[in-house]
Amino acid sequence: MNKKIAEKIDLLMRRFREIGSAVVAFSGGVDSMLLVEAARRTIPGNFVAATAISPSYPSSDLLQVKKFCSDFKVDLRIIETTEFKDPAFIANLDDRCYFCKKNLYGAFVKLADHLGLDLLVEGTNLEDLGGDRPGYQASKENPRVVTPLIDCEFTKEDVRAVAREFSLPSAEKPSSACLASRVPTGLSLSPELMSRIDRAEDFLRSLGISQVRVRHHGELARIEIRRDEFGICIEAGEFVHRELKRLGWKFITLDIIGYRTGGSRG
Known part of the structure; x- marks a missing residue:
């Protein structure tokens, strides 16, 4: 282990000992998995992992959360979120993430109160602070929410490096995002559309495609994958076309630029 990684681990462990007791928001990604593991090592018996069931969250992430918590004997609590009852979220405007995260953090803080735990830990890292982040604004507005990866100045590569050191199964997992991010701003959201995506x-x-986004544009589905995996999609082109038409799209395209974050914005 190199000195930088050792120092980062020490900082994170000390921060969790300061936190004392918490609900740790667990999406299944590498950031939140690292936080669950840090809590498991430092405050066992004084935390629970919490995840949410929602039409806007990929079902594959929930399976990974359940498996990790089962394998590592982590107390997992699952709640159902209610963002689809909020017209501000359904409208899918630029601040959609704010309303989603406000709903989510409120539900997790209620869980913390019910269990007698002090804080809610969430997984924003230092690099997530770039650009417009309405979801992070929701965390800053809630005094019970803490962000250890920011406190300890973890970049994404720091997170992955420590996750590798801890042999976490998500260490190399591609970045994920809520399914609502596949829909361009201004097009309304529904549970049915999230399920199709x-x-x-x-x-x-x-x-066999590792990183994928299916962007919804009305009758058209635009597939974003890594360019080195184009061949998989092209070879299975007729199969892909048939399956996505079955799911409700009339036109199916493969984006020539390939996968990129924020692809719904063009």
Whole structure:
């Protein structure tokens, strides 16, 4: 272990001992998995992991959360979120993430109160602070929410490096995001649309594609994958076309630029 990684681990462990007791928000990604593992090592018996069931969260992430908590004997609590009852979220404007995270953090803080735990830990890292982050604004507004990866100045590579040191299964997991991010701003959201996107992406992953987004543009589905995996999609082109048409799109395209974050914005 190099000196920098050792120092980062020490900082994170000390921060969790300061936190004392908490609900740790666990999405299944590498950031939140690292935080659950840090809590498991430093405050065992004084934390629970919490995840949410929602139409806007990929179903594959929930399976990974359940498996990790089962394998590592972590107390997992699962709640159902209610963002689809909020017209501000359904409208899918630029501040959609704010309303989603406000709903989520409120539910997790209620869980913390019910269990007698002090804080809610969430997984924003230092690099996530760039650009417009309405979801992070929701965390800053809630005094019970803490962000240890920011406190300890973890970049994404720091997170992955420590996750590798801890042999966490998500250390190399591609970045994920809520399914609502596949829909351009201004097009309204529905549980049914989220389900279609989720099933389409699961299908494409079943072909061996590692990183995928199915962007919804009304009658058109735009597939974003890594350029080095184009061949998989092209070779299975007729199968892909047939399956996505079955899921409700009339036109199916493969984006020539390939996968990128924020691809719904063009």
